Amino acid sequence: THFGFRTVKTEEKQHLVREVFDSVASNYDLMNDLMSGGVHRLWKDRFIEMLAPRPGQKLLDVAGGTGDIAFRFLSQAQKRQKDDQPDASVTVCDINGEMLRVGRDRAVNRNILRNIEWVEGDAQHLPFPDASFDAYTIAFGLRNVTDIDLAMREARRVLKPGGRFMCLEFSKVVMPVLDQLYDVYSFKILPVMGQVVARNREAYQYLAESIRQFPPQEQMIERMKKAGLSQCSYRNLSGGIAAIHSGWRI
Numbered sequence: 001t002h003f004g005f006r007t008v009k010t011e012e013k014q015h016l017v018r019e020v021f022d023s024v025a026s027n028y029d030l031m032n033d034l035m036s037g038g039v040h041r042l043w044k045d046r047f048i049e050m051l052a053p054r055p056g057q058k059l060l061d062v063a064g065g066t067g068d069i070a071f072r073f074l075s076q077a078q079k080r081q082k083d084d085q086p087d088a089s090v091t092v093c094d095i096n097g098e099m100l101r102v103g104r105d106r107a108v109n110r111n112i113l114r115n116i117e118w119v120e121g122d123a124q125h126l127p128f129p130d131a132s133f134d135a136y137t138i139a140f141g142l143r144n145v146t147d148i149d150l151a152m153r154e155a156r157r158v159l160k161p162g163g164r165f166m167c168l169e170f171s172k173v174v175m176p177v178l179d180q181l182y183d184v185y186s187f188k189i190l191p192v193m194g195q196v197v198a199r200n201r202e203a204y205q206y207l208a209e210s211i212r213q214f215p216p217q218e219q220m221i222e223r224m225k226k227a228g229l230s231q232c233s234y235r236n237l238s239g240g241i242a243a244i245h246s247g248w249r250i
């Protein structure tokens with residue numbers, strides 16, 4: 001074992017993930033800023049920049065939690081929109097009602113009331129018909145899903161032909177030294193921060209462990225292809241601490 005790393009069993013995982021996000025929902029946005037030093041905001045900006053939202057586009061944001069991706073998408077789409085063009089719209093889907101509730105409140109506070117929908121649902125069994133979206137995003141969500149291959153096949157199913165799949169996720173650090181610092185950070189410092197700030201050490205320990213278990217960049221590409229996605233590629237962020245994977249339903 002590495003810094004007390006343990007393997008979480010499949011049945012255990014679904015339950016654990018629910019508990020984690022139930023307990024962190026109200027603290028979630030604050031903790032994101034603290035733990036990443038605000039860098040998650042830049043990664044998310046980059047992610048949306050790569051997606052290049054356009055008027056009329058229909059996005060499904062899975063594991064959308066408290067709405068970070070959805071809000072960025074709508075504001076970028078709006079910037080590009082001319083008067084006669086149709087609005088872009090986003091459906092936020094998350095398995096956790098608490099996270100969605102926080103997201104809805106944030107949307108109301110930001111006066112975002114149109115072109116956004118909040119749906120409780122599982123990434124592995126999406127409650128949407130085939131070929132219904134132009135784009136699918138999942139940010140820091142896929143690693144929480146029990147069967148990521150199933151989730152990616154579902155992503156492909158709900159995408160229209162020509163639609164794009166994009167995943168933002170913690171990945172494998174590719175820079176020497178940085179990888180060691182990162183290990184110390186995630187297995188030693190992070191759980192303590194979780195304890196102090198969110199009074200939940202376990203949740204943040206789970207976070208570090210789930211990052212470890214997630215397939216590295218190249219393996220993700222193989223699994224995306226297996227799920228039926230084409231022209232798969234990725235880009236590292238911050239030396240591979242995170243990565244953006246992109247693929248298309250042809």
Ligand code: SAM
Nearest residue numbers: 021063064065094095096099122123139140144
């Ligand atoms: N996308 C948001 C962001 O970037 O800030 C939230 C990411 S949060 C780390 C992970 C989210 O995944 C949680 O809101 C959790 O409820 C959701 N989640 C976990 N398992 C899921 C599943 N099987 N289907 C859909 N959402 C899931």
